[in-house]
Amino acid sequence: xxxxxxxxxxxxxxxxxxxxxxxxxxxxxxxxxxxxxxxxxxxxxxxxxxxxxxxxxxxxxxxxxxxxxxxxxxxxxxxxxxxxxxxxxxxxxxxxxxxxxxxxxxxxxxxx
Amino acid sequence: xxxxxxxxxxxxxxxxxxxxxxxxxxxxxxxxxxxxxxxxxxxxxxxxxxxxxxxxxxxxxxxxxxxxxxxxxxxxxxxxxxxxxxxxxxxxxxxxxxxxxxxxxxxxxxxxxxx
Numbered sequence: 001x002x003x004x005x006x007x008x009x010x011x012x013x014x015x016x017x018x019x020x021x022x023x024x025x026x027x028x029x030x031x032x033x034x035x036x037x038x039x040x041x042x043x044x045x046x047x048x049x050x051x052x053x054x055x056x057x058x059x060x061x062x063x064x065x066x067x068x069x070x071x072x073x074x075x076x077x078x079x080x081x082x083x084x085x086x087x088x089x090x091x092x093x094x095x096x097x098x099x100x101x102x103x104x105x106x107x108x109x110x111x112x
Numbered sequence: 113x114x115x116x117x118x119x120x121x122x123x124x125x126x127x128x129x130x131x132x133x134x135x136x137x138x139x140x141x142x143x144x145x146x147x148x149x150x151x152x153x154x155x156x157x158x159x160x161x162x163x164x165x166x167x168x169x170x171x172x173x174x175x176x177x178x179x180x181x182x183x184x185x186x187x188x189x190x191x192x193x194x195x196x197x198x199x200x201x202x203x204x205x206x207x208x209x210x211x212x213x214x215x216x217x218x219x220x221x222x223x224x225x226x227x
Binding site: 004031033042043044045048056093095098099100102103104105106 | 158
């Protein structure tokens with residue numbers, strides 16, 4: 001199994017632009033999580049899905065952030081418009097509902 | 113709100129020594145406590161996990177000690193090796209309340225093992 005696959009690995013964008021991060025979970029996993037990692041705030045859960053349905057989005061910082069999971073093998077996290085304070089590493093993780101979570105390699109986002 | 117407190121922030125250990133990282137939690141509904149290891153440029157990787165019905169779990173050189181009454185748990189790395197140099201995160205989840213892997217992470221400990 002290739003593990004959780006995220007793309008792109010690095011993204012540099014200008015303030016105000018739309019950014020879309022992508023995630024392919026491990027096949028067969030039915031839970032998907034988006035985390036954000038910064039020096040100041042550490043690892044924060046943004047949103048998670050069970051069986052493609054958003055369960056808890058209380059960690060999504062603002063309306064500028066949105067996440068979708070159109071099917072069991074794909075999810076996106078979109079930031080529109082992006083701001084410099086959104087610069088961070090964004091991780092996607094997947095698991096079976098009662099299993100352990102496996103993380104992707106992350107997307108390093110820089111908003112200039 | 114910091115629900116999982118982790119210490120120390122950084123740790124330097126000599127090769128062959130024991131590395132000890134501590135975590136404390138507040139939410140008594142937490143019932144699953146994993147530790148993750150993260151190398152630079154990589155995602156966190158599950159190292160070992162414990163449930164509160166046991167006081168200790170050992171996997172190779174890695175041991176979790178759990179004190180339910182004190183709401184504390186710790187990671188011990190025996191015979192620490194330079195390859196163990198990484199950032200370690202403790203975490204907690206409320207699996208019994210359907211929280212699945214909705215993990216609350218500690219702030220991380222940067223471990224360096226010197227020769």
